[in-house]
Amino acid sequence: MSAKHPVIAITGSSGAGTTTVKRAFEHIFFREKINPVIIEGDSFHRYNRAEMKAAVAKDATGHFSHFGAEANEFEKLANLFRQYGENGTGEKRLYLHSDEEAAPYEGLSPGEFTPWEKIPEGTDLLFYEGLHGGIATDTINAAQFVDLLVGVVPIVNLEWIQKIHRDTAERGYSPEAVTDTILRRMNDYVNYITPQFSRAHVNFQRVPTVDTSNPFIARDIPTPDESFIVIRFRDHNGADFPFLLNMIHDSFMSRPNTIVVPGGKMGFAMELILTPMIHDMMAKKRAA
Numbered sequence: 001m002s003a004k005h006p007v008i009a010i011t012g013s014s015g016a017g018t019t020t021v022k023r024a025f026e027h028i029f030f031r032e033k034i035n036p037v038i039i040e041g042d043s044f045h046r047y048n049r050a051e052m053k054a055a056v057a058k059d060a061t062g063h064f065s066h067f068g069a070e071a072n073e074f075e076k077l078a079n080l081f082r083q084y085g086e087n088g089t090g091e092k093r094l095y096l097h098s099d100e101e102a103a104p105y106e107g108l109s110p111g112e113f114t115p116w117e118k119i120p121e122g123t124d125l126l127f128y129e130g131l132h133g134g135i136a137t138d139t140i141n142a143a144q145f146v147d148l149l150v151g152v153v154p155i156v157n158l159e160w161i162q163k164i165h166r167d168t169a170e171r172g173y174s175p176e177a178v179t180d181t182i183l184r185r186m187n188d189y190v191n192y193i194t195p196q197f198s199r200a201h202v203n204f205q206r207v208p209t210v211d212t213s214n215p216f217i218a219r220d221i222p223t224p225d226e227s228f229i230v231i232r233f234r235d236h237n238g239a240d241f242p243f244l245l246n247m248i249h250d251s252f253m254s255r256p257n258t259i260v261v262p263g264g265k266m267g268f269a270m271e272l273i274l275t276p277m278i279h280d281m282m283a284k285k286r287a288a
Helices: 020-031 049-058 073-085 156-169 175-198 241-247 263-287
Strands: 007-011 036-040 125-132 148-152 200-208 227-233 252-255 258-262
Touching: 007 020, 020 125, 020 148, 020 263, 073 125, 148 175, 148 252, 156 175, 156 200, 200 263, 227 252, 227 263, 241 252, 241 258, 241 263, 258 263
Parallel strands: 007 125, 007 148, 036 125, 148 200
Antiparallel strands: 200 227, 227 258, 252 258
16 A cells, blocks of 8 residues: 555446446546546456457356456556555556547557556556456455555346346347356356455445346336445544534434445535545645
């Protein structure tokens, strides 16, 4: 961990809603005039889209997935977090998801990576968003280099509903294909994704108040107003709970380290909680 070159990571599985947390951080960075280097988790996949498809086809276990160690460069990710924390440098690249993202890069197509390039000098912090911001295995430990780890964890049925709707509507997959992906990833979800949330400094878990018992036939994603957000702090002294209860209408404490807020207040709650953390981080950076 580093005071001079802090590392922030948002971690959550595909369809979890990490983009909402990323947007809250972007608002904070803009207001506070913070210049981050943005690292996308997909850029640390081991294989491009065609290579991944071939690797899945050859897999005999039925469990090979983007969630697991074999399909990712965990060591490179841990080394980036360590190197940035030490001296504010490192290398990054992009994974090009779509024609729109690939358009600026001559000779590259969707599903491919851009070349590795040096992180520009003078950034204030490293901001990672992806699947493995808090990853730790028997051989590598990227989580130890993260100064603020934020978990985004809808209950699993809601996560699956969101993934099915996104992948069918935006990426052209059939519901059956998305369901097959969910099942293939389950072993790695349990072994690589879930343990990260025990390491997070704060978790945001969306819990719907409508029936999601069969996510594979759900026609609609529950709206924010049809859900609560359960926010758990690893350290119960890590938040000003009286202030949050006063500021967020209809919020309540469910445990000494947990506050529950209406789903429609998720973005507001995130900014109330994360802004003081960033202020503290930047104060330590200036002192260092």
